[in-house]
Amino acid sequence: MSRGAVNRTILAVAGALLVAGGLLVLAGGLDLYRRLGLSMPAGWPLTARTRPLLGVAARARVAGHSWWWPVVIAVLVLLVIGALAWLAAQLRRTRSGSLELAPPLAATALLVRGRAVEDVVEAATVALPGVERVSAQLGGPPGAPVVRAAVRLTTHGSPAELLEGFRTGPLARTRRSLGLPTLRSELRLRVAPQRRPSRRKQPRVR
Amino acid sequence: MNAGPAGDGAAAGPAEPVEPVESPEPEAAQTVAGSGVAGGPEVEQDPKARGPRSPRTAPAFLTVLAVLVLAGGLLYDVIAVRSGFAAAPWRARVAHELAVRGPDDPWVLAGAGVAVVLGALLLWGAFSAGARRWLPLREPGAVIDRSGVAVLIAVRAAELPGVQGTRVRVVRRRTVVRVTGAVDPAAVQRALRAELAAIPLAAPNRLDVRVRAGRPAHPHRHGGLEEPAGPSRGAAS
Structure with a gap:
């Protein structure tokens, strides 16, 4: 699961829990069940408007089970461990500093510094017509490297030409020289x- | 290279004597040029083409931080109570409030409302695409900045004869160009449509050109200052 998918799952679960809990309390507090004529199943929580959210009796009943506190502690431990693992994953370096080329991936075993690949791609891309600035990064998981390039065109640059030029130029050359025909980009x-011509600076024509 | 034929065609339109037979020709030339340039990988425009999805790192970070603080604090206190210490004041307070207030308590209702809104926001963040700044291009993995598309269109529009001012707004499926000046709307539309078609966007993007007759070529204020000077001088002499 990609990092984005993990993040979105976290957001979805937290959001669903918040919405469900909030709606339960709102439905009980605004007495929606009676107004809408709904009869909820027997164990449905928070159906009575004035009964405390968690009364002393209810708390004693819940905590009376012998399994209650171990389960609570286990769930909390899992949550804390999960949160710490997520934070640790964020701090880990996302780009590997080098590209390891081994026989299943490439013809020969080779260790290429990522910076070297990035420099070559940048130099070849900035030479394309209409390119003002480039920054390239080598990323992706170990088995499937990706060249990520951020290109800034001049105002008269052509995106179509750049795509074509990048594919047949820097990308093709990098694929060929690394022996990685499937290198993604x-x-x-x-x-x-756009530089707007400012009227004030124009010389006055008499 | 792609701007070349399109520019020639558009410039030829108004410059040459008005001939109805001429008008389809530049347009045909433009479409040929457009398809020729865009024909890198032969992929048709896909109305459902999607741009990149935002990784949602910041909201996930805040959520995880909240979970860590709440779960960590509660865990600490539960273990403390289990090993014979007294519960922390905040937990006793929360337990007391929960045991006193029912769902119809205003504070409880307000809290529930906030929870629903916050939860809805998180759900929206989880399921919406995000990264709306980038429009997908036909080449897989390539995207272009929306404001970058706007700049390309605006630069082209500013080159057209008679154009005094342009404002371009690019949204996901539509480009709205407001042109000020004494221009032929059809010519502007043709030239800008060719320019937009030359950008190989993966999803179709509709062009909407609105022309407003602008002020006269010389700003009014200058004319107003100079004009009285002339006659007054003339009257004095």
Whole structure:
């Protein structure tokens, strides 16, 4: 599961719990069950408006089970461990500093520094027409490297030409020289902000 | 290269004597040029093409932090109570409030409302795509900045004869161009449509050109200052 998918699952579960809990309390507090004529099953919580959320008797009944506190502690421990693991995963370096090429992936075993690949891609891309600035990064999981390039075009650059040029130029060359025909690429194109001709600076024509 | 034929065609339109036979020709040339340029990988535009999805790191971080603080604090106190210490004041207070207040208590209702809103926000963040700044391009993995598309269109529009001002807004499926100036709306539309078609967007993007007749070529204020000077001088002499 990708990092984005993990994050979205966390958000979805937390959001669903908050919405469900909030709606339960609102339904009980605004007496929606009686107003809408709904009869809920016997064990449905918070159906009575004025009964305390967690009365002393209810608490004693819940805590009376011998399994209650071990389960609570186990759940809390799991939550804390999960949260710490998530934080640790964020702190871990996302890009490996080097690209390991081994026989299943490439023809020969080779260790290439990521910075070297990035430099080559940047130098070849910035030479394409209409390119103002490039920054490239080598990323992706160990088995499936990805070249990510952020390109800034000049205001007269052509995105179509750049895509074509990047695919046949820097990307093709990198794939060939690394012996990685399946090397993936991600391109983010931006365009230099337009310089508006300011009227004040124009020389006055008499 | 792609702007070249399109520019020639658009410039040829108004510059040459008005001939109805001429008008379809540049347009045909433009479409040919457009398809020729866009034809890198032969992929048709896909109306359902999706851009990148935001990783949602910041909201997930806040959620995880809240879980860590709540679960960690509660765990600490539960273990403390289990090993014979007294419960922390905050926990006794929470237990007391829960044992006193029912669901119809205003504070409880307000808290429940906040929880529902917050939960809805988190759910929205979990299921919406995000990263709306980027439009997918036809090449897999390639995206372009929406404001970058706007700049390309605005630069092209500013080059057209008679255009005084442009404002371009690009949203996911639509580009709205407001042009000020004494221009031929059809010519502007043709030129900008060719320019937009030259950007190989994965999803179709509709062009909407609105032309407003602008002020006269010389700003009014200058004219207003100089004009009285002329006649007054003339009257004095």
